[in-house]
Amino acid sequence: MTQSTGASRIGVTGLAVMGANLARNIARRGVPIAVHNRTAARTKEFIEAHGDEGAFTAAESLEDFVAALETPRRIIVMVKAGPPVDGVISELTPLLDDGDIIIDAGNSHFRDTKRRTEECATHGLRFMGIGVSGGEEGALLGPSIMPGGDTHAYAEVEEILTSIAAVVDGTPCCVHVGPDGAGHYVKMVHNGIEYADIQLIAEAYDLLTHVAGLSAPAIATIFEEWNSGDLESFLIEITAKVLAKTDERSGGPLVDVILDQAGQKGTGTWTAIDALNLGVPLTGITEAVFARGLSSLRDERSAASTALAGPTPAGQADASFVDDIRQALYASKVVAYAQGFAQMRAASIAEGWDLDLGAMATIWRGGCIIRAQFLNRIRDAYVEHPDLDNLLMVPYFTEAVANAQDAWRRVVATATAQGVPIPAFASSLAYYDGYRRERGPANLIQGLRDYFGAHTYKRIDTAGSFHTRWGQDGTEVRTDI
Ligand SMILES: NC(=O)c1ccc[n+]([C@@H]2O[C@H](COP(=O)([O-])OP(=O)(O)OC[C@H]3O[C@@H](n4cnc5c(N)ncnc54)[C@H](OP(=O)(O)O)[C@@H]3O)[C@@H](O)[C@H]2O)c1
Structure with missing residues (x-):
C-alpha cells in the first residue's frame, strides 16, 4: 500500500x-x-x-x-x-x-x-x-x-x-x-467559554420562546439581526441557521423535534474543576456544565413537570423585551469571557506560564468555535493592560455592561417571575453585582466559621487574626502572636 x-x-x-x-x-x-x-x-x-x-x-x-x-x-x-x-x-x-x-x-x-x-x-x-x-x-x-x-x-x-x-x-x-500544558490549558478554557456562550444563547432562545411566545423561524430572524451588532459571532450566525431549518419529516422547525438532552465530552467539566482548584469564580461556564447535566435528567424532569408547582410563562412580550434579551445576552457574555480570561491569568501565575492573554484573544478571532468580533475588544484590552485583573474593569466593557444592566436586570427578574430557568444569565448578573461590592456578606461567613470551627477572622480596624471564645466567656483573643 x-x-x-x-x-x-x-x-x-x-x-x-x-x-x-x-x-x-x-x-x-x-x-x-x-x-x-x-x-x-x-x-x-x-x-x-x-x-x-x-x-x-x-x-x-x-x-x-x-x-x-x-x-x-x-x-x-x-x-x-x-x-x-x-x-x-x-x-x-x-x-x-x-x-x-x-x-x-x-x-x-x-x-x-x-x-x-x-x-x-x-x-x-x-x-x-x-x-x-x-x-x-x-x-x-x-x-x-x-x-x-x-x-x-x-x-x-x-x-x-x-x-x-x-x-x-x-x-x-x-x-x-x-x-x-499551556496550549491544552488554553484550549480547555476555550471549550469552557464555548459551553457558556452556547448556554447563554440557549437561555435567550428559551426566553424568546416562552416569555415572548415567538416561533423558531421568528427567533431565527432575530438572531440574524443580532449577528450584525456587538454579538456578531460564529455561534450567533449558526444559531440563526439551526433555528431556521425546516424538518423534512414533520414539516415544522427541526429544532422543535430535537431531543432536549445535551451531550458533552468533558472539557467544560475540566475547566470548572480547575477553576474550583484555583479558587477562581467561574459561574458562567460552571452553570453551563450543570445545565447540560440537568438536561440529561429527562425522565426525572418529565415526572417533575407535573408534580412541582411554578408559574406558567406569559408567552407574549413587546419588542422592547426582545431587545432587553439581546442586551442581557451581551452583558452575560462579557462576564463569561471575563471569568474565563481571569482563570487563564490565575493558571498562568500558578503554573509560571506567562500567558499573553491578548494573543489568546487574537488567535480565537478566526477558525475556532467562539470566533467573534468581540474578541478584537478583548485583544485591545490586554494589549493596553497586560496585567489586567478583570475585563470588566476596562472602560469599553465597563461602559458596555453599565449600558446593558437595566435590561439585564429586567430580563432576570421577568424570567424568575415567570419560572423560566436562566442559570447563566442570572449567575453572571450575581457575579457582576458581587464583583462591584466593596463589602460583601463574607464577614458573617467568617463569624460562623470561627464559631463552629475556631477558624479565626481578621478585623477591618486592626491587623492580626482573632478568635472569639463563643462557647466560653465570649471574649476575643488574638491568635497570631
Ligand atoms: N471532532 C472534533 O470536532 C474535535 C475538535 C477538536 C479536537 N478534537 C480532538 O481531536 C482528537 C481526535 O478527534 P476525532 O474526532 O478525529 O477522533 P476520535 O473519534 O476522538 O478518535 C478516533 C481515532 O483515534 C484512533 N484510536 C483510538 N484508540 C486508539 C488506540 N488505542 N491506539 C491508536 N489509535 C487509536 C482511532 O483509530 P482506529 O481507526 O484504529 O479506531 C481513530 O483514528 C480527540 O482528542 C478529540 O477530542 C476533536
Missing part, C-alpha cells in the same frame, strides 16, 4: 475526522506528509478519497510511518484523547531518535500533557500539546491553533502550523502559547 513520495516533512497518525482533515490541510499547502492510522483500512480509504490532494506517504505500520519522515521527525498524534495517546507514545518512543517531536493535537488534559512532556524528555524526545479548534471544517480549512511546548520544538513546526491556521486581518490564528 505504501506509496513513497520521498521524505515527508511531517506525519499524522490518527485519521478519524480531525486527523484526516488536518493532514489534508497540511498536504494542500504543498507539504509532503506521511499518514498512518491504527486500523490500516482507514488509511487506505483516506488515500483513495484524498490521495490526489497532496504528496502523501501512506504507511501501514508505525515503523514505515517513522521511516518516511525527515529528521528531526515531527509527528502529529490525532487519536482519541486519554489512554490511546499514551499507547501511541509508547509505541512510537522506541522508533524515534533524540530531538524528534511528538505533537499531541487532540483534546488532552493539560496535566497529562505536562506528564507526557516529562516522560518524553527522559527518552530525549520533545513533546508538544497543541489545542486545535474549529471542528471538522476548521481542521480542513483553517483552525485556531494553540501550541504549547518547548520554544525550540515550536520553531521546528511553526511554519507548517501557521500556514494551515485560519487568518484574520493578515494574522494567523496560531501563536506559541507557553511551555508544556
